[in-house]
Amino acid sequence: MHLLTASDLRIPTYPLETNGQAESLQIRKMSGVTVHGQNDLLISHRKGYYFLVLLWEGSGRHWIDTTAYSLQPHTLYFTVPRQVILKEELHPVSGFNLNFTEEFLALDGSGTLRQLPIIQNPHNGHALRLAPADMAFVQDILEKMYAEYQAAHPWQYTMLLAYLNVLLVYLSRLYTAQYHPLDAADGAVLLGKFRTRIEESFTQHHDVGTYADMLHLSAGHLSEVVKEQSGKSAIAHIHERLVVEAKRLLFHTEQSSKEIAFQLGFEDASYFNRFFKRLTQQTPLQYRHGVREMYQ
Incomplete structure (x- = not known):
């Protein structure tokens, strides 16, 4: 230099x-x-x-x-x-x-x-x-x-x-x-838009960067505002939505864990199993058996 x-x-x-x-x-x-x-x-x-x-x-x-x-x-x-x-x-x-x-x-x-x-x-x-x-x-x-x-x-x-x-x-x-700093009201609006985008695209997109692009923001700025507004990280919102849908499918359908993984946008079923267990402390099949026993 x-x-x-x-x-x-x-x-x-x-x-x-x-x-x-x-x-x-x-x-x-x-x-x-x-x-x-x-x-x-x-x-x-x-x-x-x-x-x-x-x-x-x-x-x-x-x-x-x-x-x-x-x-x-x-x-x-x-x-x-x-x-x-x-x-x-x-x-x-x-x-x-x-x-x-x-x-x-x-x-x-x-x-x-x-x-x-x-x-x-x-x-x-x-x-x-x-x-x-x-x-x-x-x-x-x-x-x-x-x-x-x-x-x-x-x-x-x-x-x-x-x-x-x-x-x-x-x-x-x-x-x-x-680049423009958001005030509290704008932050709440942004959180709502982020959640809407997740609802529309969570089976296709699992990363914060893609949602940031949709909202014309940097991933870092989106994460900062979401964390400030909700107390949870942006990636946590995406993961929670995936887990909710996975639980619904495990409880209400007979789809295999592999079928559910692909439906939710996971290319690797084994990765989906590890993802689910990390967030719920149970494998998909353990969750299915346990929750169905509760409602018999």
């Missing part, structure tokens, strides 16, 4: 350029390429523009200020000009790279775009995990922007600004949902 010394004076800021020519907006479609070049690898720097990457394939690692990020698919990464970037690893990625400057934002005479959370970035964020519907929406807008950017149509910048407006408003909604 290159540590900046007093002789460096300041962290370098890179302008938005294409082949040495200044630009106010730039959009690239990447297929198995590195996000950045090698020239500033392991050198702390800032970008003099807003930088967005929609990633659907690939990996890598970098730092934003004092936080390390390992790139993951189905995520939108973003930086604003004040953030300090350090690229630690480069690997081929596929997705879209959208860059734009303050000058391009100034084309919005109302000043609305500059006030959006994704631009203001009050929580110093960098990543937005995208649910499948969000991924499809954002990718569609970027596809349209890319096609417009490649063509030389009249009023090109007016069209690009219109697309950017839609994109930034949409991303700001996701940003607010993911």
Whole structure:
């Protein structure tokens, strides 16, 4: 890592350029390429523009200020000009790279775009995990922007600004949902939404991360709010719902433990048996025999 010394004076800021020519907006479609070049690898720097990457394939690692990020698919990464970037690893990625400057934002005479959370970035964020519907929406807008950017149509910048407006408003909604601290009332609403999602999907999804994606939140934030509101962890809510359904099927049906396991989304019946015993201190068959004896 290159540590900046007093002789460096300041962290370098890179302008938005294409082949040495200044630009106010730039959009690239990447297929198995590195996000950045090698020239500033392991050198702390800032970008003099807003930088967005929609990633659907690939990996890598970098730092934003004092936080390390390992790139993951189905995520939108973003930086604003004040953030300090350090690229630690480069690997081929596929997705879209959208860059734009303050000058391009100034084309919005109302000043609305500059006030959006994704631009203001009050929580110093960098990543937005995208649910499948969000991924499809954002990718569609970027596809349209890319096609417009490649063509030389009249009023090109007016069209690009219109697309950017839609994109930034949409991303700001996701940003607010993911980063904005919830008050007690909002927390109760979120707990209700989480329980509803579990009820809809517990036989397909057993992990907190998937439900967090559905609610446009990080898994850590969802777990924190659920624990605060209910006194139980988010994963405990999911497991309890599975156990309730398993008990119902064991008591009311003649399905085998293996059949019940598959019905509840467990690929391995032996894992389901261990899961059930860990939460109830009984195997599925022990529970079935015991509870049926009680009601004879």
